[in-house]
Amino acid sequence: MKIGDKVRFLSEVGGGRVAGFQGKNIVLVEDEDGFEVPMRVTEVVVIGDEDYDTKHMVEVKSEKGKVKNEEMEEEPETEPADRPVTFKAPVEERKGGDKVSAYLAFVPIDLKELSDTRFESYIINDCNYYLRYVYMTAEGTSWQVRSTGEVEPNTKLFIEEFGRDQLNQLEHSCIQLLAYKREKYFLRKPAVDALINIDPVKFYKLHTFLENQFFEQPALIYTIIENDRQFVKL
16 A cells, blocks of 8 residues: 555545555545545555545544553654654635534344344534533433534544443433534534433334434434534433
C-alpha cells in the first residue's frame, strides 16, 4: 500500500485514496470531499477503479484495552513524502443542521437470531453542534452513569454492547446533553435533560426494529431531541 492507492474500508462503508501514513499502523485516507480519515492499516484494502459508497453518518466506535507495546516504540526516520499529515480539517457543517437533533439507538448484532442476540447502543448526533452527553440509568431513586463523553457533529458514537440480562437495567434511562461549537460563534442552545422509558419487551419483537437513515440494518431508535424540540417520556 502506498500514497495514491485507492482503498476501501473493511468494517464500514466508504473509502478514498491514500494521502499519507501515521507510523506503521495508521493510514490517512482522503475521501471524495477532501477530508483525511485516519484508519488502521488492517481496516482498509487496496482496490481498483470501481466505485465505492459513502454515508451521511459516520460511525465512531470507542476502542478499549491497552496500547500495544509496538505502537509505543520510537518510529524510524521517514522520507519527507512519507511523513504523516498532521493537519486536521475543520468539521464540515451541513445545510439545515443548526437545529439540535439527537437519538438513542439500539441495534441487534444478529437480527436473524433475535431471541439469542446481543445488542449495541449508540448516541446519534444529527446536527452541526458538538454534544457533550451523560447517559445514566436508574435503580429505584438512585442513578448510575453508564457512559459520558462527546459526540462530534453529524456522527454516531458506539456506547456499549449488552445482553438480555441487562435489559431491566435500561428501563428507566436519562440522557443529558450540552450543545456547542468550537472556534466559531454559534447560537446558544438550552441544556437537555430527557427521561426515556425503554420497554424491554420491544427487544423481543422483530417489528420494533425499523429501517432508518443512520444504520444499514434495522434499529430501535428513541428520540432525545429533534429540531430543538426536546422529547421527554415519563
